[in-house]
Amino acid sequence: MQTTTLQITKCESSKIDQVNFDKLPFGEIFTDHMFICDYKNGAWSNPRIQPYQPLQIAPSARVFHYGQAIFEGMKAYKDDEGGVWLFRPDQNYERINKSAERMAMPPLPKEYFFEGLHELLRLDQEWIKPGIGNTLYVRPFMIASQAGIIASAAEEFTFMIICAPAQSYFTGSVSVKIEEHYSRAANGGFGYAKAAGNYAGQFYPTQLAKQEGFQQVVWTDATEHKYIEEAGTMNIFVRLKDTLVTCPVSDRILDGVTRKSLLQMAEDMGIKTEVRPIAVSELVKGIASGEMTELFGAGTAAVVSPISGFSYEGKRYELPELSKDSYALRLKNQLMNIQYNRSEDPHGWREQVVTS
Amino acid sequence: MQTTTLQITKCESSKIDQVNFDKLPFGEIFTDHMFICDYKNGAWSNPRIQPYQPLQIAPSARVFHYGQAIFEGMKAYKDDEGGVWLFRPDQNYERINKSAERMAMPPLPKEYFFEGLHELLRLDQEWIKPGIGNTLYVRPFMIASQAGIIASAAEEFTFMIICAPAQSYFTGSVSVKIEEHYSRAANGGFGYAKAAGNYAGQFYPTQLAKQEGFQQVVWTDATEHKYIEEAGTMNIFVRLKDTLVTCPVSDRILDGVTRKSLLQMAEDMGIKTEVRPIAVSELVKGIASGEMTELFGAGTAAVVSPISGFSYEGKRYELPELSKDSYALRLKNQLMNIQYNRSEDPHGWREQVVTS
Incomplete structure (x- = not known):
């Protein structure tokens, strides 16, 4: 596996001041950046961090028609000293590749997953607030981005990580x-x-x-x-x-x-x-x-x-x-x-x- | 049901001359236009025909994460006098609404489906070639376009119709x-x-x-x-x-x-x-x-x-x-x-x- 060069494009100004962290709707507000990489011609390439922004994608992209899409759910936590932690991310990495196999999608190299994840969290660490219950919900996902509506497995995919600050998902019983x-x-x-x-x-x-x-x-x-x-x-x-x-x-x-x-x-x-x-x-x-x-x-x-x-x-x-x-x-x-x-x-x- | 006004934006020049109709890969080449409309605040609105083009869509759109997406498969046929025909489109219309119900998506009004379909086919009729085996494959589809990754049914959707000229899907037995x-x-x-x-x-x-x-x-x-x-x-x-x-x-x-x-x-x-x-x-x-x-x-x-x-x-x-x-x-x-x-x-x- 080749070492990859992660390209980082930072946003010009953070949106963080516009966010009320005491009243977060689940999964609606995203941090300043996102990680993205592409699968094409049998290989993953072009890992990059960009300002969080809309995707440009063909209406015929397979994901819209045949549902080739997988994801993971993770959280990042901040301790009282400002340290940021993940919980068993190896399990999420292993599972996304199990999901990928069953859905006829390519496995993701470990470096892409972890370099993207770590660098993104370092960049957006201010979005993670300390205190039990405050977390950053981390959503790695992969979609069949290839254009064309023949009903068979795609050969082009996009993997992304987006992050949303969160409090508890369910409250009460x-x-x-x-x-x-x-x-x-x-x-x-x-x-x-x-x-x-x-x-x-x-x-x-x-x-x-x-x-x-x-x-x-x-x-x-x-x-x-x-x-x-x-x-x-x-x-x-x-x-x-x-x-x-x-x-x-x-x-x-x-x-x-x-x-x-x-x-x-x-x-x-x-x-x-x-x-x-x-x-x-x-x-x-x-x-x-x-x-x-x-x-x-x-x-x-x-x-x-x-x-x-x-x-x-x-x-x-x-x-x-x-x-x-x-x-x-x-x-x-x-x-x-x-x-x-x-x-x-x-x-x-x-x-x-x-x-x- | 209100009568809707279909907005039509024609493409500046057709791509049809670039297409080899004797050698069509299935579902990869699309006609000049597409139909699109939006569901928001409990109603469908803004039906329009536009040049075929990529979508701009949030990375958090539900379709990418939870697979709320349905479609239909139809064909348009041209007879030897240049007449263009659909085959039992009422069945596709009924079925997309059955699919919508099961997938917690909104039903599509009949006018949107048929006005969009007919107008699109009239505009792109040159893409339908006469002769048995030549067809225009018509793909109506609906996706949960709403941003936000909470795992529940979306409340915003996009319905589109795209068309791809086609020959037979399978050849031989x-x-x-x-x-x-x-x-x-x-x-x-x-x-x-x-x-x-x-x-x-x-x-x-x-x-x-x-x-x-x-x-x-x-x-x-x-x-x-x-x-x-x-x-x-x-x-x-x-x-x-x-x-x-x-x-x-x-x-x-x-x-x-x-x-x-x-x-x-x-x-x-x-x-x-x-x-x-x-x-x-x-x-x-x-x-x-x-x-x-x-x-x-x-x-x-x-x-x-x-x-x-x-x-x-x-x-x-x-x-x-x-x-x-x-x-x-x-x-x-x-x-x-x-x-x-x-x-x-x-x-x-x-x-x-x-x-x-």
Whole structure:
């Protein structure tokens, strides 16, 4: 692999003074710069950082017609001394290349991903505010930018990283609908990939759920709707007695970075964990017996999102109030302490981007 | 519904002289103009025809991240007197709105679709060449153009129509792999919608099939891989003895305009038809007994595409040579005669756009 020369064009003046960091809509305001590089003739080239700006793209670009598009979700955190940190970015790098393979897109060289990411964060570090809950949401994504509407894999792609300052994605606990009709992913499909096409199909069923008073949908297996899978932007965890349970990842379920981190942290804390299929009937029984005391989602954007109740087969089930020593809150606090450089990092998950 | 005023900006000079119409790559060369309109604040507005040109679009546009994108595939035909025709455009209009609903996108008013389509074809009619096989491939599509990466349905969209002169999509017969591992669509998913996300996931399995010497994949049910579904850009037909069989459309299978037209034409010709699930085992037995004499795909781009053989469970099966009086060729000829205004049109499928 050749060493690449990253070209940097800085913006003339920052937009940062126009931003109210106390009232950030999620994912609508972007930092001053973006990273971009091109895939053409079988190779990635032209890595560059530019002022954040619109793309010029042919109406026939494959991404508009055939959905060849993948992304990652990451966050950068600032500690109280001004140090900037990423959390397990190696996992995002590995996953975007897994997604790329399944969507017939080219793998991204490690240097492009990490040089682009680090340089962009250094340039826009003022956009990351210290304090728990403040983050910079980092969105690497790759699209089939090639013009031409033949229905086959493109041979030209664009990879970009854009960044949006963020506070928490969900606030408070959410009520979910366990889906019994619509499905997110097929066996043998690409549900495990962080691909654009996995999201658009969720919006309509989620709108229906919202009309019924729920905030999120928990997807179930497409064959029988008997086993829970994931919530579209979150993996799902259940506490049954003292055991923390989550379902295994599969070709239908995203291998979440937060999911695997929580499992490890739970083990570190001496919490018993199980990774096995979870039948919806277990949740229903667990509520009735009182053995199920927690249900929560976990993902980069949402961090840990407690679920207050769910519906299934026309009935609503309520979870008890979360106690301070709930697994959800203990794990969330511990995770954020690691992310914000406020605690030990026994597994080497933090990566420093800017030193304080 | 208000009457809309279509704004037309013509290109300064046509690119048509630079195009070799005898050697057209599919879907790479576009006509001089495109139709475009915007959805914002709950309404469609600003319908306009402009010179074909790149779009300016935010890197955070939802289409790049969450795949909210749908399209249609249509063709315009020129008869020997210079008349220009569409084939059942009402079906495409109805289907794009069905796709829109499932993908949480707004329905398109009939005037926008048809006024845009007709005016565009009148302007670019020189790009449609007479003679069987020459067509103008017409691609209406809608994308979530709204900036912002929150994972929910957009509220701003762009609808466009672009046109590419075309000859036949596939040439000759194709050899197909009946897929036993990967899947195209889930029960309860959006396989029936002409949505971008249904295509990207097919490219990788299709690349694998191509490496094994096949041109196309025939998808099977995601649960057991025992029943054939569709070929991604084509519905599938089988001739068993004297009966023409195709599987029913479902939430996993596109309701193809060519498919339903062939079924009607077959009935008109006195050919017995059956619409029912088709097990792969029937195909295998049909080859062995000699009762299965034809297998073909049908779709707007491919028209009727004979399949010369297929593989399943590691074995390859060959179909006999197609005779001149095969259903595939008779139906194809009859379909094209209707499309090119060379025969009666008993069901009123043709719609004239430009009179000769």
